[in-house]
Amino acid sequence: MFIQIKNVSKEYPDTNNNAVQVLKSIDLDIEAGEFICLLGPSGCGKTTLLNLIAGFEKVTSGEITINGKLAVEASSKHITIFQNYGLLPWRSVQKNVELGLETKDRSKSERKRIAGDFIELVGLKQYARHYPSQLSGGMQQRVAIARALAVDPEIIFMDEPFGALDAMTRINMQDEISNIWQKKKKTIIFVTHDIEEAVFLADRILVMSPNPGRIKSVIKVPIARKRDRTHPDFLKIRNKIFEEFEMKEKEKIEYYL
Ligand SMILES: Nc1ncnc2c1ncn2[C@@H]1O[C@H](COP(=O)(O)OP(=O)(O)OP(=O)(O)O)[C@@H](O)[C@H]1O
Ligand SMILES: [Mg+2]
CATH class of the missing domain: 3.40.50.300 (P-loop containing nucleotide triphosphate hydrolases)
Structure with a gap:
């Protein structure tokens, strides 16, 4: 395990x-590759x-x-991604994604190539030279994800x-x-x-x-991916969790407001 x-x-x-x-008394096994x-x-x-x-x-x-x-x-x-992205404002997207690779034994051109691949993966190829302040919150979070993936973490x-x-x-x-x-x-x-x-x-x-x-x-x-948020199987699991939290009908409605 x-x-x-x-x-x-x-x-x-x-x-x-x-x-x-x-x-208290947490017991759990997690397999490699699991999304928990x-x-x-x-x-x-x-x-x-x-x-x-x-x-x-x-x-x-x-x-x-x-x-x-x-x-x-x-x-x-292991890499942690926080809510506030943790990007360095004085570095471009490209340089932010290269950050984690700088401590590894990689040549400059290799770093550039790896970072470029992950920037492309998260759909920000056109923004590689932009700075975090020039990006939306979602784009900044994508940069943080690219940076995390670039170092090939285990978790x-x-x-x-x-x-x-x-x-x-x-x-x-x-x-x-x-x-x-x-x-x-x-x-x-x-x-x-x-x-x-x-x-x-x-x-x-x-x-x-x-x-x-x-x-x-x-x-x-x-449920197979890509998951459909409106599929009955999806709603069944969602409702099961509502029951776990013992949410009353009124609270469920409030949750969605
Ligand atoms: N360093 C700390 N010193 C003292 N108490 C702490 C510390 N860190 C967390 N706690 C307490 O432990 C409990 C759990 O905190 P934790 O941050 O893990 O909750 P959480 O589920 O992540 O909550 P949230 O959804 O608000 O982020 C809380 O009651 C918190 O006050
Ligand atoms: Mg928390």
Whole structure:
């Protein structure tokens, strides 16, 4: 198994220095190439779980292994994409995408070629010489995705990467990341609040509940891609998740407003 999470708990101190259990008894195996979505309400520990797997934080008990090795520190084989893109404003699109390749043993021309390929993959060939401030939010997020893919990571972590985008752009980005995943088959661990986004993207959805953060259920999405958001199979899984959250009819309506 590629990633193994065994009986993991995480505590943080509160303001009085008392231990607060943020994650409790998390057990999970993730296969290489899987697209996993962590879904749950604010504060249920999604970011914490992602940070533990990525090695940015340490478990309080239990263990996480990746390829059999304890995940206790961040690795250059893993890339995280944040909501705010993390682009360097003084670098062009081309130079931003080359960034991660500069620490690797690559010649200048090789870096240029690899970055160019990934810029093309995310549909920004005409924008290679532009600067981040000249691009829309969706385009900037595409640059961040190109930059992440360029270093050929084993795992891509994404923490609500499309949260700041408007609804239409968000749908386009979901299409794009789904296409890219089909081409590259990277392991992706993707945090979201958005039920539909999770059903559209994931092989498996981890539905989490808060206080303390737990995996409430694991929902497989056995629907071929590209997924149709209006197909009965899609709606069936979406409704199943609504039930997991015990949403009442009124709350469902509010969710969609
Ligand atoms: N460094 C920290 N110190 C103390 N408490 C923390 C720390 N990081 C997170 N927490 C607490 O752990 C809980 C889970 O936080 P986390 O950020 O993982 O939630 P989340 O599911 O990602 O929420 P959101 O959807 O709002 O991003 C919260 O109650 C938060 O206050
Ligand atoms: Mg979070």
